[in-house]
Amino acid sequence: MPDDATSNPHPVTVRSRTEADLQDPVFRRGVVALLGALAYGELVSFFTIVHDADTAPQPRDKVALARVAVHEFDHYERLVARLKELGVDPQETMAPFAKAIDTWHHRIQSSSWLEGLMKVYAGNSIATDxxxxxxxxxDPPTRSLxxxxxxxxxxxxFAKAExxxxxxxxxxxxxxxxxxGRRLVGEALSQAQRVAAEQDELTSLLIDDGSGHGFDLGELMRLFTRITDAHTARMEALGLTA
Structure with a gap:
């Protein structure tokens, strides 16, 4: 888990969902969309880390990243299992997010070992936030997962230390x-905003339609401000300006 200087807890109280809310088809589709986006992101992250491990300069670096890749694939499988519990096809659920996530990785292809580490440290952390x-x-079971x-x-x-x-x-x-790092934050925020805006199911989960669930538009903007602030803190932890 990121340390306190870079973690990004949600500071606003929103009306809590329950497992019973999954009977609402609109909410259920939003949960499924979130899980699908996360699952595809974890799958791509696994392959990215495997590639980085292959290009690592030292055997110890390869071993360290190989261990991380195993964890990432385990995360993917756990998300897929939850999607199956909800009665949906994981592959179909991930498909709408593939283009946006693949485009992000394509646009910020690292050209060196250090750039790859910065992509892990800064770029991936923005998506996590x-x-x-x-x-x-x-709902609570999905939130815990x-x-x-x-x-x-x-x-x-590992990336921060290196x-x-x-x-x-x-x-x-x-x-x-x-x-x-500045390029990473720009591309990552743009990608997150596109995913939030272009996928109706995810939009319905994020935006309060008057039910008291979700963010109003002002809070959604503050969400991205918090993410930017967390990125700035990460860069400062390296002695760099964001």
Whole structure:
């Protein structure tokens, strides 16, 4: 789990959902959409980490990332199991989110080991913050699962430690990493906003339609402000400007 300086708990009280709310087809579709987006994100994350492990400069780095990849795939399987419990096809549920998530990864392909680590440390953490905010809006069993799979599998602290060592060893890399971090936050926020706006089922989960569940538009904007602030704190923890 990220430390207190970078964690992003939801500060606003929203009307709690119960498991009985899953009988509401609109709410149920929203929960399914959230799980589908998360599942596909975990699947892509698994392959990304495997690729990073393959390009790691030292055997110890390969081993560390291989362990992280195992955890990511376990998260994927747990999300798929929950989708099956809800009576839906996981592959069909993930499909609407594939283009947006794949596009994000394509647009921020790292060109070096350090850029790959920054993508893990900053880029992936922004997505995690977004989904953690969403977890406040679902039923308790789903919320517990989402919070579990969003726990840091070790990749964030590993990336932070390696980036810190690199910056200390060669101060010239700091500027390049700061620029890369700014690009990551811009692309990640755009992708999160697109996913929230373009998928009707997820939009219905996030936006309060007068029922008292979900965010009003002002709170939704503050959500993205909180995510940006958390990114700034992460960058400052490396001694970089966001």
């Amino acid at each position: 977004f989904y953690r905010e969403c977890a406040a809006l679902v 989402v919070e579990e799979v969003l726990k840091d599998s070790g990749q964030t602290e 980036l810190t060592k690199a910056i200390v060893a060669d101060g010239t890399v700091a500027g390049r990493l700061a620029l890369w």
